[in-house]
Amino acid sequence: MTPNPNQNLKPNPNPNPTMKWSPTLRLPSEELPVLSEVDVAVVGGGPSGAAAAIAAARNGARTLLVEQRGFLGGMGTLALVPAFCPFTDKEKPVVRGIGLELMERMKRSCRPAYYEEYRDQLDWVPIDAEVLKRVYDEAVLESGASVLFHTFVGQVLLNGDRNAVEGLVLVNKSGRSVVKARYVVDASGDADVAALAGAPFQKGGESGELQPGTMCYLLAGVDRGRFKQYLADSGDTGQIPKAVRLAQDNGHLPPGRREVSGFAWISDSLVGVNFGHVFGIDGTKAEDLTRAAVEGRKLVRTQVEFLRSCVPGFENAHLVSTGEQIGIRETRRIVGDYRLVQDDFTSMRSFPDDIARNSYFIDIHMATSKESMDMRHLPPGRSHGVPYRALLPQGLGNLWVAGRAASADRVVQGSLRVMPNCFAMGQAAGTAAALCAADGGTSREVDVKRLQRLLMEQGAWLGEMNGRCESHG
Template identity: 45%
Template sequence: MSIYSEKYDVIVAGGGPSGVGAAVAAARNGAKVLLIEKYGFLGGMATAAAVPAFCPYTDGEKVIIKGIGLEVLEAMKKESNYDSPIKDKKELIKRMYDWIPIDTEALKRVLDNIVLDSGTNILFHTVATDVVSEDGNIKAIVVENKEGKNEIRCKYIIDCTGDADIVVKAGGEHEYGDEEGLVQAVTLCYRISNINMERLIEYFKTSGDTGNLTKAVERARLNNEFNFKEKHVAGFSIQNDGVAGLNFGHVYEVNPLKAEDMTRAEVESRRNIPAMIDFLRKYVPGLENAVLVSSGPMVGVRETRRIIGDYRLTARDYFDRVEYEDSIARYAYPIDVHPSKTRDVIYKDENDQYVTSRYKPGESYTIPYRTLLPKGLKNIIVAGRPISADRAMHGSFRVMPACFATGEAAGTAVAICSKEGIELRDIEIKKLQEQLKKQGAYLG
């Protein structure tokens, strides 16, 4: 039977970390699931944008992103033959679970296997372009690919597009960016090879520089040889012997929902890479002979829409470490909001919110179930970066580990509701929480 003639319990739109978490959780809990993805692979920003490393999975003391997200991380590490030479227990925990380099090709295979093994159906090279809805209930989703347009029927939708595309198509309310209508800068990540690892590691040990290459940038600026308008410089991650990935270079005042803006960002980013590599060769020992291997298929996007949900998380919730009774995930990443335009760029970050908002080891905040539910819509739930929050709070949970967690919660909730024949708002929260714990999720 054709995919288009089936009726699914749930359709997941978007195959990034939130979509993977949602699809796998729903399928493992007995739902009939279809996952739609516009590329020919899963992973979202980790693969489509070649982001070089996962943000932290721990709160500085213990792993707090568990369940499907942790399963993916461990499988990728095994596939990549990842190992850590650090022996100290506390440091080892961080080293094994925080800022882990992403092996893009290994991750693609791992995600294929985990999703397909769960029983989820995947439809690549397909975009969800519209919905068929009635009184806040979505009856079908409209998809488009080389075969043309088709409607696929479903009971529930999980919007994991990263941009709340399905919520908008269904008439849901949302916010976008800051008060000027601007969002965080975008970045084209890339990989370099031909690195002298001994010289590079010795430089890191003796210079006091970090993976952000802060001191190298400062020296280049003093010599008027660093002309990029950067907030804090490079995210530098050693991915393999002689190979590193860089999250390095911002393009400002880009609306990622506009093809014209994204085109400008892609072209400008690629144009800047040779000069960045010249800087690396001159100012970072061990990179004298570095060469470009590849850049991401697309620029990395940090921010677009945020839904208006049943509850709106705020920076006050972050700083108060609020414990919600309907918590479905925990996280502890700082508030990380990159500038939207060049006039906001600062070179010293001692007073930057990313630094001042850091939690003490062992602290974390909760993400309530209500933030996943768009106001006015009945059978759609959202996971990933567009969940309901203010812009500062979004700066913390927008990253991939948290997206895995909210995705798993959304998929589990939908599967329970499908079995019981109830609406998403009628779910018994304790039942959802208990099921998440059984799956390995950490709720504190």
């Protein structure tokens, strides 16, 4: 008898008749090996995850950091985002602690000429991705945390009341296994763990629109001196808006943002480039990420040809690498115990449970090529607070969500999403998880004043009203 390949398939009720029907397959139950039992599991090894793992381990928790790639760093290494966004409010560093420590460590690990140029710079510091990967490796392992690369979280195991995560089902080349964790920090950037656990979230704008992705890249063989001379002679600025607009008007570049987002000079002949957009990308969908990778590399080719032919200093530019993944700015945002909103940003509000400060401007990239950028700045020297409650997804008592998926409206997410802020939120989440591991209790039972004191003792800055206003250095 010929086996029927569809014999185990069953119809999937389709409430939306306009959507394509898809069959489902019921998998057999299975027993999975328990890989380890930890106090704190951190999912995602970008800035928020690295900081969370370091903080949790330094504060005594048995910590495992799970990362789907073979290195840490998130958008700064995976997507080759070429520079750290500002750590300062234009007067002083507002993001300090582990994040500032790691950036300074990267500087010291770079070539002497790089260190000499950027030693005193805290804003828009160029990222040497290969150096930064090693810095993350060393710092996380030195903290006492364990790391597992090339691993996804495919499923979460909830307790009987479905209000706490008891374990994570890991998927990697070794197969499927379980990590049992007392507490979990979701630093995936996309609230993946929170979503799997059933936590409520929002995504995009009122019409579902999302900020576009960008395929960043690295160019060698560039002449920085000749480029500077071009700027002086032409009156163009560092983001070359004159050259970009002329090329767009002539059809040599596609429509969209009318300037380069940024050049980050690692040396006088090596530059990271953040330029252009790929629209309509949902970073939580593999199909969209696949399309973005193909379209992004095609767009980079067009951009490099433009730079070689139209921008002095780039005539001999050689494309060294594009990001392994397109850079993603926005996906899910959890619905937390507090939701940061636009008025919190513009009024520079502080909260009794602040665990970080943010001074980065609202930076919402247009969802289509016909729209414009939305940028709003705070005055120099000013910032707003990030409350602990914004890290707590509703309905779950042992999970923190740190990074760009924290609880905020779309406007504030456009400011909160950058790497320095992710470091700060990650450090707070990891420290809170370690306190819970030591004392027991839920994320909402943390003594916030104790958490704030510990964060400040370990280098974080929470504003003048929270005690210390020490200078940097």
